Amino acid sequence: SGTATTSASTPAADNATALLTIPREDMGTFTRNFNPFSPNAAPMTTQAIHESMLIYNPAAGNTVPWLATEWAASDDNRTLTFTLRDGVQWSDGEPLVADDVAYTFELQKEIMGGFEYLDSVTASDAHTVVFTFSRDYSPALYEIGQMPIVPKHVWEAIEDPAKATNETPVGTGPYTEITNFAAQSFTLGKNPHYWQPDAQHIEGIKMLAFAGNDGANLAAANGDVDWAPQYIPNIERTFISRDPEHRHYWFPPTGSMINFMVNTTKAPFNDVNVRKALSMAIDREQIVSVGMSGYTEPADCTGLSGSYETWKDASLQDSCDWIERDVDAANALLDEAGYPKGADGQRTLPDGSPFTFDFSVGSTSSDWVSVANVISQNLADVGITMTVDAPDWSAVVAGYETGDFDSGIVWSSNDPTPYQYYLNLMSPTKVKPVGEQTHDNYGRFGSADAQALLDQFAATQDEETQHEIVDDLQALYGQELPTIPLFPGPEWGAYNDSRFVGWPTADDPYATLGTRAPTTVLVLTTLEPR
Amino acid sequence: MRYLTRRLGFYLVAFWVSVTLNFMLPRFMPGDPVSRMMARSTNQLSSDQIVQLQRLFGLDDRPLWQQYVSYLDDMIHGRMGVSISRFPTPVVEVIGSQIGWTLLLGGTSLVIAALVGNLLGIVAAWRRGGWIDSFLPPVLIFVGSFPYFWLAMGALWVFGLSLGWFPIRHAFDDGLQPGLSPEFLGSVATHLFLPALTIVLVSIGGWMLGMRNTMIATNSEDYITMAQAKGLRPSRIIFRYAARNAMLPAVTSFGMSLGFVVGGALLTETVFAYPGVGYQLLAAVQGLDYPLMQGLFLIITSAVLVANFLVDIVYVRLDPRVRVS
Amino acid sequence: MTTAPTIDGLRAETGEDAVPAVTRPAVRRPNRSFVHGLLTNRKATFGAGVVLLFIALALLAPVLAPGDPMRITGAIGEEPSAAHWLGTTAKGQDVLALTLHGARSSLFVGFTVGILATVLGVGVGLASAFFGKVVDEVLSLVTNVFLLVPSLPLLVILAAFLPPGLTTVILVLVLTGWAGSARVLRSQALSIKAKDFVAAAQVSGERPWRIMVAEILPNMASIVMGTLLGCVIGAIGAQAGLEFLGLGDISRVSWGTNLYWAGNEGALMTGAWWVFVPSGFAIAAVAFALAMINYAVDEVTNPRLRKVKHAGRTGRREEGRA
Amino acid sequence: MNAVLSVEGVSKTFRGGSLFRRTSVAALTDVDLELGAGEIVALVGESGSGKSTLARCIARLERPDAGRILLEGTPTDRVAGGARGYRSRVQMVFQDPFGSLNPVHRTEHFLRRPLEIHHVTRGEQETAAMLEELMLTVGLEPDMLHSYPHELSGGQRQRVAIARALAVRPQVILADEPTSMLDVSVRIGVLNLMRRLRDEQGISMLYITHDLASARYLADRTAVMFAGEIVESGESLALLAQPAHPYTELLVSAVPDPERAGTFDPDARAALRRRVLAAESCPFEGGDEACSATEPVRHQVGDPADRHWARCHLYRPRATSGANALTAGGTDAAAAGGVLGADRDGVAA
Amino acid sequence: MSGSVLEVRDLVVTYTGDVRTTTAVDHVSFSIGEREIFGLAGESGCGKSTIANAVMRLLTYPARIDAGSISFGGQDVLGLSAAELRRFRWSQVAMVFQSAMNSLNPVLTIGEQMGDIFTEHTGCTRRSARAQAGELLDLVQIDRSRLRSYPHQLSGGMRQRVVIAMAVALRPRLLILDEPTTALDVVVQQEIMAQIAQLQAELGFSVLFITHDMSLMVELSDQMAVMYAGRFVEQGPSAALMHHPVHPYTRALMNAFPPLTGPRVPLAGLAEGVRFRDIGDLAEVAPGRWAAPLSDADRVRFEKEMSA
Ligand SMILES: Nc1ncnc2c1ncn2[C@@H]1O[C@H](COP(=O)(O)OP(=O)(O)OP(=O)(O)O)[C@@H](O)[C@H]1O
Ligand SMILES: Nc1ncnc2c1ncn2[C@@H]1O[C@H](COP(=O)(O)OP(=O)(O)OP(=O)(O)O)[C@@H](O)[C@H]1O
Ligand SMILES: [Mg+2]
């Protein structure tokens, strides 16, 4: 059927001209919108077309200089200077200059806001950009560094950049030319002016649109795509077994941490013992195997996902008492904390009302609904009734945002440093009273101690100090348990190397296998035709 | 003509009711498109970015009635605004890129199902007790009893994946340039086959039975006996006398279905990854994309009304009796 | 044979066998023979048998497959075996238990929607036909608007916006399903209302509601039954479709959610047909059985639709020659 | 004879259509009719002339637009007991015995309901006795109480319908073509039954028919209706013996008569018909002075004892002008006459 | 009468039902001569239309011709092949159906429906078919412009005339009139009958005239038969039957029509629920007069009745 039909015997010549075919499972159709500021830009806009100054690779925890070759913070931590790479050209042949970077941040702040800590962005010369900060903020390096840069000379001329669809984009990325665009597929061709032409091994990229996982999985199973970055059920059987020689997958646990979040403003969840007991009662092994098809691993005591592997305090990792399932301990803790079990096996709150609560989850997230069902079954074993309520996501989120919920499931932030992660989880600055909308700290847990540690973190560039601070934060987390960690989200990624080789693997984790990640460009510039 | 004016008046009222319904529904739903978007993607946005987005999308916080007035105004002037889930693409463009496929798939399968179904119905009624009459109806009812998506997935699995006879997704081969080239048209046809076939399979039974039953009723009319007595050829009796009359109810249902074609075949689109407005609507609903949702609903409603009106006109041509009543 | 008093000169001979052997063929049969006709119709008995079987299974589900059907009771994706007659899902749930329990929700929704939509349709149809004038104009308008509002999009919108659960599914399906039956029932009621027996009942002094309930309604029995069955079939299918799209409440067990999960867990791709087939077949069996009853209802009320025994090759008009 | 029921100047126009289309059919215009105690009045006329509409107005199934209907001098809507009270005194028998008996009920239901509604009988025993009596009155076996309508022949069904009307012991029965759907051989039996009821129970009847012969056979008086108006009325025998209005004449001449087999004269009939229709379609162009008045007047015909009158602009006493020496009003083409006439008789079709 | 056009011998037609099988026509024999009007009277459902349909070979399931023969001008009607049958119909025998109102296709114009006859049987062009249809309308005094009308735009009487015009289109030798006027007003009814009488005089076809209106029948027909429950009970010249009915059923029929002249005399008709059974074969009671003998039981009853 498709031109992408592959088989092991495809001649090398064909592979050389073949397009790297990638499905996109959550877009039934594409719209021709390559505006990197748009939240709905076509896939690959910020991967193959627009590049950033640096790339953080969570799989290995390293940082790859990209459009910038080096960067340095001032001693007072209030300025950050990037030096741009020499000889980088936009796909229209214009050179990349520091003004482009400055202009990009101008646009970003205008269109999308954010970066409120930035005082100014100035191009001190053609290759140097200086960022000055209004306050201490060490995580800024990655936020700034991973910003996709747009050409000033092009965007200046656009009247309303927020509403521009940027149909023929100009970028510095390896594949910038839109050679064919249809609602269900489009292809990107080589950037004729790419700054590392010898990394453009493949002819181009072809994106396919699918209205759901099923279609994308079918295409993967059928061998129509080279890369399958979506969730594939029973991947060994549905995908790998059809061609074990060429098909592989790698699901590093480098995604966001997935948490069983409780509303800490509400009784009984304001009681840390309850949070711990709940955590002890749930069977993370089962959750992972049922809800996540065993594609990830249970969370550990740090509550940090695999992307913070280097930040984890190894001494803490297995030392807590609340991460393993222990029904007896959970029962004991609850008894002790004043939540007695009645004759019918049902626990009650200290005020005598039954210990029952709701778990809100969006109906479309089937994996999480499964998780919820397992949790519900687990909690029944300790005499707690948890009802799974699965309306539409918008209703769920509306509840989360205003604090009108009992419990739910959310992912945590996943930035290069754990700063944002702990900020959203424990900083009192992020806590909004119930009834007022918040977009990040749904659980509404705040700790002054945590805030103090976070402030210290923001104020230092020194990695060692930062690690110490994060160790303290981990300990604090373990004591307070602001949320109940379940498992780190895996980054789905499967591929078929019958046409292209050079994929990142567990042995060579130069990037993850995500197609929407900053590291994607690393893969695009590494793959070679077989 | 009076009859048609009356119908037209009714359609206007119906139109107003539907668009009003369409206005009310999404606004009673909790949440807003931005948090909706957040819930579905792991990209974290900071609070002020969210506020910024909300401003960008032009979410309205005027009183409901003011929104309603400007909504009606926009609707009358065909202004559909900008899609939120596909910001900043205009709604017209989003729909425009899909509607053709919807019409192709829906139209083809409807025409085939109606045509073949009705023909089978005619034959079955004419040859009462023949094999078409005794064998086909239960078989078609049985096939039609399966959940549509179930059949579609089965067909996709068997004919698309296992046997590889048909493409398993999309409306044409990826990478082809749409145009009138035989290659493109051929590709469109092969991609259309399986989705259309499954729709035809589940809907044909209804057409056939409906036609069969009206034909049987018509066949016992005196004018058929009279035509028989006149010594007319069977073909002439079947088509000119019996089918012409038995067709009338089928025309009405055809019109209704024709209008609904524009609504898209949501399940088909989902299973076969076929482009179309059905999925678009689902996505719009799930993304709380009011402008897109309202645009789609407007198009669908208008299409239904226009199709019905056309049927009224055709009906007047086909059935001289309604001209007076 | 009894002898009746003399009437108008000639002695009448009456009694059952004195009823003229020749009566007008167009006489409407009363309900009694409608029921009788159904009971003796093979299609109807087959259909009723299947439906009753499923209803029994649904009712007995807690006995046949005790406990929460969602519970994980086996290994992942087991083929049918003695322990799990229909195998297990990719999560390790027992497919048989899911299918049995699924019948409860699916049949409940199907019949509830069918009954509610039909009751609404009957109410609107009767009221519209009987009161006429403004009531009819308004009700017909509402009915026709509901008929024209594209139901699948509306279904999607409503299902997405209302909190999930059976109530929502039922509400949504009733809302989008009643209008069709109301229209059919209205025109039927109108044609019955035009019959002289309604005027005769009025002249006898019957009250309007009694005329509706005792005179008009019984004459619509077959068509009411037809719409009821149609609504049930439609509702079961629509519920499955909604749930398949994830618009239902996927945390409850029903045939639709079973299929949703089957798709979600890639049952087809893993070749786990035993996960995919049972619920689909159950829906088909129930829908087919109901359709057969409906078919039978048509045949019983319209004798012309009945099976023709001696079919001719030469065409419709067949000559019987000794 | 004092009137039990009198109809005074009743008019009825049917307005159809909806907001966008208005249609109107003048079914009755200024109709006067009296029904004496124990009298049978026949109302004859062609299809669509408004006979049923008049009966339905009297039965309060339709509301007249103008005029009054009095039951023993009381307007129908003021009769004691309201609609039910009125209906216990005025009953109706419908044309189609197949349609007027609900196929889902047994005979017993049709008779029992009026008894219950109007509290005619008390207690089950009395009711049962009454049911039996009613059956015997109309000449049916009491075991037929348990039969469904489809188990009865047409004549039997019509007898049940009559029994239903009788159940409330009415003063007036309106019979709308009670025999037209029956087999010829049993028609006369139903007519005889009606006459017997009048004789034995003194019930007044309005007998609607388009069969002149049966009107003559049954009714004391006959009224002829044409296009919503009563154009002639009088003692049945006298009226049919000497029809005064051309339309009546046309009707009479159209009745098949075995006695004049072979003497069929289509041309004469066609001419007569043309005249009637032309005249009616143009009521003020008769060419006669009498017709210049805007209101057609009633002319008394023959012996006053026959209460025979005709109302037509074209009526002239026979003595002066001979047998309907009228000139055709406007058309002479045979085809046009045919079309015109056909269109009129097609109204109800 | 010169030679017979239609000969029906011992015709038996049954309808197979779910529970019982009705014999609608039971050993019926008659013949119709050239230019003769043969009347067939009888109560509703006695089998009159069934005979007519049998002659046209229009019977379908559940009807079956179980025995007998029908010969038309010497040709065996029951033995005709499908193609022969098509040629035979309408050109030899035409029929005006019981409900002429409904025997016109509501969605085709009168012209199209009339034209069909010519294009089918004479293979002429549509144009000339239309012209011939116009001539036919002239024959029944309907304006030619009506060819473009749809049936519902015509009155019942006009429709009936159109059907009659169609019936004589191919100058058939036999015209079957199945209660051609029952649904019509008396006045129109008379006109239609006049029309038929006139056409018969002009075109000289024979007529099988079915009605249950004895007055009309006696007025029009030469020979007549009275039918009862599928059997002939009496047959003979119309006038003779009228004045001297032999069978009690004929008598009842004749007695059911009150006269328009003379004094009012009580009539009896047929009492409700009276059935005759075991009707015997016709026997010649006088030259050209046939009647079925009463069964003994019937005779006893009726004689008792008459004497009472
Ligand atoms: N409900 C109605 N709505 C509109 N027009 C009506 C209605 N009922 C009767 N008419 C019209 O009123 C006129 C008189 O009808 P009516 O039934 O009274 O005639 P009729 O003399 O009883 O005729 P028939 O002999 O055919 O029964 C006809 O033109 C008829 O079409
Ligand atoms: N399709 C049929 N199926 C079963 N019985 C039938 C069918 N058609 C007619 N009959 C029966 O055959 C008998 C004769 O019917 P037929 O129509 O010939 O009567 P008819 O004399 O023409 O009556 P009418 O005067 O009412 O037209 C009747 O008893 C009728 O019930
Ligand atoms: Mg009437």
Ligand SMILES: [Mg+2]
């Ligand atoms: Mg007949």
